[in-house]
Amino acid sequence: MFVNRDYIYSTFVLLLLASISLVCASNHHKYKNGDVIPFYVNNVGPYSNPTETYEYYSLPFCQPDHIKYKKSKLGEILQGDAAVLSNYNLPFKISIKEHTLCEYTINKQEIERFKKAIDEYYYAEMIYDDLPIFSFIGAVDRETDPENPRYFLYHHIPFEFEYNNDQIIKININTANIKATELTSSEEIKLKLTYSASWAPTNYEFSKRMELYEEFFSKELEIHWLSIMNSFFLVVLLTGFLSIIIMKILKNDYSRYSRNDEEEDSDYQEDYGWKLVHADVFRFPPHKNLFSSFYGIGWQFLIIVCGILLLSLFGMFYPNNGGNMYTAGIILYALTSCISGFQSAKMYKNMGGDKWAWNIVLTATLFIVPLISVVFLSNTVAVTWHSTVALPILTILEVLTIWLFVGFPLTVIGGIAGRRLSGPFEVPCRTKNFPREIPPIPWYRRLPCQVMMAGFLPFSAIYIELFYIFNSVWGHNSYTLYEILCLVFIILLIVTACITVALTYFQLSMEDHRWWWTSFINGGSTGIFIYLYSIYYYIYRSHMYGLLQTTFYFTYMLIVCYFFFILLGTVGFLSSLIFVKRIYKNLKSD
Incomplete structure (x- = not known):
């Protein structure tokens, strides 16, 4: 409820400002x-x-x-x-x-x-x-x-x-x-x-x-509906197929575990699989402060993207005036900072953390500091080249003031609220004092291979749309098909959740209980594929050249991919957390 109120408030403010500016513009453009x-x-x-x-x-x-x-x-x-x-x-x-x-x-x-x-x-x-x-x-x-x-x-x-x-x-x-x-x-x-x-x-x-x-310029933004629908049906079939397999395997696991619990004869065989790690599956991961900060920022980014997409559906953004989207992003980032503070503090308290000040500072700076570093580097190159893309010092101070007097205080307020309002971390299994030894895991089931699988499927669902978005952001085309963009974003979230849940199950089946960070990294691995695609686009699809353009392109794309890594990592972890609680709750009830 706390998140919804903040999201509705920020959206209402932006829509009100957009309506006022539209009315004023219509009245002042008469001659x-x-x-x-x-x-x-x-x-x-x-x-x-x-x-x-x-x-x-x-x-x-x-x-x-x-x-x-x-x-x-x-x-x-x-x-x-x-x-x-x-x-x-x-x-x-x-x-x-x-x-x-x-x-x-x-x-x-x-x-x-x-x-x-x-x-x-x-x-x-x-x-x-x-x-x-x-x-x-x-x-x-x-x-x-x-x-x-x-x-x-x-x-x-x-x-x-x-x-x-x-x-x-x-x-x-x-x-x-x-x-x-x-x-x-x-x-x-x-x-x-x-x-x-x-x-x-x-x-x-x-x-x-x-x-x-x-x-204005040659437009290549005509979306091939057949390709979009083909990707959509492919994703639906893959996720449906994956869901059916997981459900069938889980059903067999429940039957086997139930059968073994009832057997008392001499032919009893020792259990294997995810049931054996029930006393370690909810053991908190290392680096609790960093993990909870990533988790809280991911919630904030999810609300920001939903807010921008909602505003785009209301027609606030129009061709050749992408500055409105930048302004909306800055305002939404400042207003939703309380969400990151709330969710981060809530998770940090559930993990038993006690360094509250560091948790708030880390949550407030984990994204903004890399962003400022990129802006400083790009601005230095732009000033050296005497380019107009160099942001004036007053503009930089204005944006920093918004974050310092709006974003950071809201993060502190959200952190205090999250610490005081969060309830106990309810889990169906009790965690033992000493962790269980993890058996050897084959190389093809370790994290690097999981990242490749977890990132490829969501990326395959969005790569067609990425081409047109890149043409709009780094070219002269104008992107206006926001309805399709909303559909693709929903597909991205669903596929990320499904593939992360599946990989979490396979990891637990190997009796490896270290799924917290793994599920987050697997969910966010799509950001790595997006960056690799940006390299391909720069070399083979664009005609960009020069130090200034290259610096701007790769540094800002790095920040964008970092943004989606945190957002999708949060989606992956949250879906895995719900899944893990569910299967162990059912196991306990049997």
Whole structure:
């Protein structure tokens, strides 16, 4: 009940803020004929490296006399937003045939900078009425003379606007009418940058205008329903088959144990299997503090993912504005910190722990410290490269303040509540003082082999969806099929629980009672497979390159996989705990 209240409260707050922002946005995006609307230029960067972005005027474009920066929201800053007010003048519903932006001369060094950017397929992002506009800065011709390619800089941009009464619905660039200037090997080149504007009415609703921006770049996000359903039915069959086998084996075990208990003749044979470890199966694992902290954080992460998925179903996240998801994640992490504190302290008390202060500190820092380390490393590289993805120091302080004054205190409050409200750890079997000796275990039943089996099956259920998610996060596609994502996440939890329970049973059948940490590691092993897939995706599916992009990709993917390791490890352990209590309770009742 404690968890549910916190989850409902945080979700209600986020939905309320989303509704208010939506109403305010609709009211403040209405214009009259001829109204001047600010036009911002945001970032430039190589198309293959979405994370590697730089300020627009880092290239030798003509700058306005007085550069003014747009005040970005937290989510936009987290995405590397560095919007600057430009000297484009595009009044509402005023058609422009051709207007000069500026005329200036670039020297040989600036020509080479443009050539290098065009060679790496740099594209620019601009913002008008909070709508994104994307455009490559030029083109290169390698076919005419491969040894001496020709470079062309776009000097005329034809904007096309669609409006519904007094609101702007869509902005596009007519690529057929773009004009270019060839960048030769001259010492100087005179540039004349121009633009035009055309306006056309549409009946599309303002509230759905962001849905039109899924097609900015070539979209490959068309989910193959047949593949998804194939994975779904495969998982259902495998888990059903596994469940039937376990149930049948358990039934035979109960029959055998019951038969042996009733036999009193000389032909009595000694028992074997999981019954023999009933006095050790609930023996607490080593490193109780660390285990309970992982367990509590896993509960928190489960609530966070469910909250984000729920918000996505309500339409809070839309294409080309992933910053909202980052903001929601930060808020949910802070508000659900009490859940991790509660569950960790509850488990720690059941284990008989007495270092309460260390338990709270470990729970509060076990994830946030690695995350801060990754952010510091990535930010250092980004600052060195003068990239806009480097988070401003004020933004970092703002996020740390949220954690310090909201997240950490809630963890302390949750820890106190968990310690005082937790009841006794009820188990059906009494634990002996001295542990039973564990017989030799074959190599194929030890932890490394279990990890391979436990991680592969859940990963096989989600790897198709992972490709599209990676394309969205590390590419230019937009992911909007959140209903399918919810279904895949539910399948992931079910498969993780089933495979972990099965491996726990096989471990106990080998008379190995050390299942606590094993079930957690087996459940979280899917995170290892996700990281291995990220390496494959980077090498064979993406075109990313360079130190900056590589650093961001692999460090942040490491944190994401660590996140899912803790989440799925908690699911695996919890399902195994329920299973173990159940089978030994039934054994006791026989």
